[in-house]
Amino acid sequence: MESLAINRLGFFKLPITLNQRDSAFRPVRQVGFGSCWRRRIGNRCLRVVKAVEDGNGGNKDGAVEDEKEDKEEVEEVGLFLGMERDESGSIIGFNLSPHYGRTEVIDSDEDAVTDVQEKQEEIEEDVSETKVTYNVVFVTAEAAPYSKTGGLGDVCGSLPIALAARGHRVMVISPRYLNGTDSDKSFASALDLNQRIKIFCFGGAQEVSFFHEYRDGVDWVFIDHPSYHRPGNPYGDNLGAFGDNQFRFTLLCHAACEAPLVLPLGGYTYGEKCLFLVNDWHAGLVPVLLASKYRPFGVYREARSILVIHNLAHQGVEPAASYKNLGLPQEWYGALEWVFPTWARTHALDTGEAVNVLKGAVVTADRILTVSEAYSWEVTTIEGGYGLHDLLRSRKSVLNGITNGIDVAEWDPSSDEHIASHYSADDLSGKVQCKISLQKELGLPVRPEVPLIGFIGRLDYQKGIDLIRLATPELLQDDVQFVMLGSGDPQYEDWMRMAESNYRDKFRGWVGFNVPISHRITSGYLKSPILCCDILLMPSRFEPCGLNQLYAMRYGTVPVVHATGGLRDTVENFNPYAGEGSGEGTGWLFSPLTTESMLGALRTAMQTYREHKESWEGLMRRGMKRDFTWESAAKQYEQVFEWAFIDPPYC
Numbered sequence: 189m190e191s192l193a194i195n196r197l198g199f200f201k202l203p204i205t206l207n208q209r210d211s212a213f214r215p216v217r218q219v220g221f222g223s224c225w226r227r228r229i230g231n232r233c234l235r236v237v238k239a240v241e242d243g244n245g246g247n248k249d250g251a252v253e254d255e256k257e258d259k260e261e262v263e264e265v266g267l268f269l270g271m272e273r274d275e276s277g278s279i280i281g282f283n284l285s286p287h288y289g290r291t292e293v294i295d296s297d298e299d300a301v302t303d304v305q306e307k308q309e310e311i312e313e314d315v316s317e318t319k320v321t322y323n324v325v326f327v328t329a330e331a332a333p334y335s336k337t338g339g340l341g342d343v344c345g346s347l348p349i350a351l352a353a354r355g356h357r358v359m360v361i362s363p364r365y366l367n368g369t370d371s372d373k374s375f376a377s378a379l380d381l382n383q384r385i386k387i388f389c390f391g392g393a394q395e396v397s398f399f400h401e402y403r404d405g406v407d408w409v410f411i412d413h414p415s416y417h418r419p420g421n422p423y424g425d426n427l428g429a430f431g432d433n434q435f436r437f438t439l440l441c442h443a444a445c446e447a448p449l450v451l452p453l454g455g456y457t458y459g460e461k462c463l464f465l466v467n468d469w470h471a472g473l474v475p476v477l478l479a480s481k482y483r484p485f486g487v488y489r490e491a492r493s494i495l496v497i498h499n500l501a502h503q504g505v506e507p508a509a510s511y512k513n514l515g516l517p518q519e520w521y522g523a524l525e526w527v528f529p530t531w532a533r534t535h536a537l538d539t540g541e542a543v544n545v546l547k548g549a550v551v552t553a554d555r556i557l558t559v560s561e562a563y564s565w566e567v568t569t570i571e572g573g574y575g576l577h578d579l580l581r582s583r584k585s586v587l588n589g590i591t592n593g594i595d596v597a598e599w600d601p602s603s604d605e606h607i608a609s610h611y612s613a614d615d616l617s618g619k620v621q622c623k624i625s626l627q628k629e630l631g632l633p634v635r636p637e638v639p640l641i642g643f644i645g646r647l648d649y650q651k652g653i654d655l656i657r658l659a660t661p662e663l664l665q666d667d668v669q670f671v672m673l674g675s676g677d678p679q680y681e682d683w684m685r686m687a688e689s690n691y692r693d694k695f696r697g698w699v700g701f702n703v704p705i706s707h708r709i710t711s712g713y714l715k716s717p718i719l720c721c722d723i724l725l726m727p728s729r730f731e732p733c734g735l736n737q738l739y740a741m742r743y744g745t746v747p748v749v750h751a752t753g754g755l756r757d758t759v760e761n762f763n764p765y766a767g768e769g770s771g772e773g774t775g776w777l778f779s780p781l782t783t784e785s786m787l788g789a790l791r792t793a794m795q796t797y798r799e800h801k802e803s804w805e806g807l808m809r810r811g812m813k814r815d816f817t818w819e820s821a822a823k824q825y826e827q828v829f830e831w832a833f834i835d836p837p838y839c
């Protein structure tokens with residue numbers, strides 16, 4: 189008989205037997221927290237139930253005897269952290285941490301595996317089924333379809349739904365942006381919860397309120413404040429970024445910390461034991477607030493936070509004097525303190541002192557995630573770390589990368605309402621109809637045989653737009669058509685307009701959202717360059733994950749990408765000789781980032797398109813069959829959630 193063991197953290201290791209004959213004690217593999225669960229259990233947040241049973245119908249705590257021989261009947265559940273009871277006192281679930289054995293690898297800094305590759309394998313290996321459910325709170329500046337300027341909105345609009353479907357209770361908190369356009373309608377179903385709180389920051393008390401919509405198993409919570417109501421996008425308008433963004437996102441973070449405590453969503457608050465997923469700098473004050481404002485007073489001691497880095501280039505840096513506005517205790521200044529190197533200072537008297545919100549999150553979050561495995565290494569290098577590489581390297585033992593998924597129901601060529609004809613990997617014939625319709629729509633010569641290249645993205649340095657500008661005259665000497673959709677840096681917007689007038693038969697540049705067309709048609713346009721082209725070009729200087737190449741592959745559009753970050757992780761280089769001549773790979777990766785190597789890869793792609801139809805269709809099919817679902821990413825997130833709760837809070 190095995191006795192109860194106590195590991196280094198002081199938790200009991202609890203071997204558990206499961207009697208499969210007695211359904212009352214069957215393990216519940218995946219507990220949904222959707223509406224039907226709520227109805228049955230009166231809105232209680234339940235943990236996955238693993239029964240402890242001794243074979244005679246009684247419970248026993250821990251020891252395992254003969255049954256252990258029988259693999260069918262014995263299951264090790266792992267560390268036993270506590271249990272939940274319903275109003276009548278009956279046990280309704282256990283709070284469990286992962287299987288024992290693995291704790292040796294992950295439960296302390298000294299034992300932590302620091303090699304990114306090994307850690308990734310661990311995540312991928314142990315992604316079986318939901319073992320423990322969590323109260324997950326996403327804090328984000330964007331969540332599609334309510335708000336979106338880029339990939340952050342996509343991710344925070346779909347990952348929460350995937351996690352909720354796996355049994356977690358999930359809340360997403362973001363601002364209620366109203367800009368006086370049609371996009372305001374997306375908040376129409378979110379109702380005022382009539383809950384007002386005061387936030388003390390920026391020298392006064394700010395009142396914010398909460399709006400709520402329960403959709404797809406997720407509590408979508410919107411923070412309302414007059415500073416979120418103005419023309420433009422979430423971060424700025426055509427004059428540039430809003431000057432009060434630090435204020436607007438400070439409000440978001442304070443309100444996000446209060447929401448799980450004060451909002452009785454579906455009758456029950458999320459409570460203190462929740463897991464904050466802190467997305468990018470806009471949410472970066474959340475872990476700092478937990479550590480400085482709540483835990484010292486005994487609140488949120490059981491909570492954990494995970495910083496998810498979608499883009500390290502934006503860190504929320506403001507003058508040091510603004511620290512006093514953030515509503516943080518004075519003695520926590522060091523967490524946000526940031527000193528620019530001498531070369532980056534603007535004048536002789538500039539001391540380079542600043543506050544950096546993302547840095548505060550990096551030092552206080554319990555764990556850190558990037559949106560691809562390759563990027564989790566790149567952020568620890570001087571080239572990719574944007575000044576935070578040393579700090580990130582020092583937290584390497586809690587740093588992982590998980591590649592984003594995509595919403596495969598929304599992005600499905602066999603049912604997409606925005607495209608002219610439907611198709612699938614088994615029948616590609618509709619694709620050419622989509623291409624013809626795009627050519628017509630854009631007023632390009634209708635020539636299905638000519639390779640059509642597309643680009644979509646924010647027009648900025650990250651996306652390698654300068655390289656495209658340099659290479660376009662040479663590229664367009666070829667028999668090719670090129671379509672670009674983007675908005676951002678005005679100099680590139682102007683260049684796109686100019687290129688369109690110079691190359692009427694070959695180039696179309698659609699500048700962002702400036703076109704007064706309805707939202708529905710806009711979405712059609714937004715998608716069509718990717719969906720209807722033959723080739724998607726992504727010469728990103730750095731790319732934390734990149735979603736467009738995933739959408740492209742799903743639609744049989746072959747990506748040609750710079751070998752960096754998530755692009756390297758998700759696009760497999762084409763090798764025509766592999767697979768006994770049938771080829772392998774899903775696109776082309778080029779490196780270094782020069783016009784020559786980019787043009788070289790594009791020319792190879794165009795030649796394959798023109799001269800090797802079979803190889804081309806193989807490329808399309810392999811891309812379309814790749815598994816980019818959120819389901820597999822969500823399982824990896826769960827593994828990291830478990831790790832987060834094994835360690836005590838970082839501070």
Ligand SMILES: Nc1ncnc2c1ncn2[C@@H]1O[C@H](COP(=O)(O)OP(=O)(O)O[C@H]2O[C@H](CO)[C@@H](O)[C@H](O)[C@H]2O)[C@@H](O)[C@H]1O
Pocket residue numbers: 337338339340342343498499559592644645646673674675700701714731732733734735736754
């Ligand atoms: N002008 C425009 N009009 C309309 N829609 C447009 C648009 N430009 C881009 N989009 C859309 O915005 C999304 C862009 O997503 P990306 O992941 O490619 O880039 P982004 O740099 O914003 O995201 C950051 O976060 C995501 C999510 O983690 C990471 O994948 C990425 O590498 C990182 O830089 C796509 O859905 C795209 O269709």
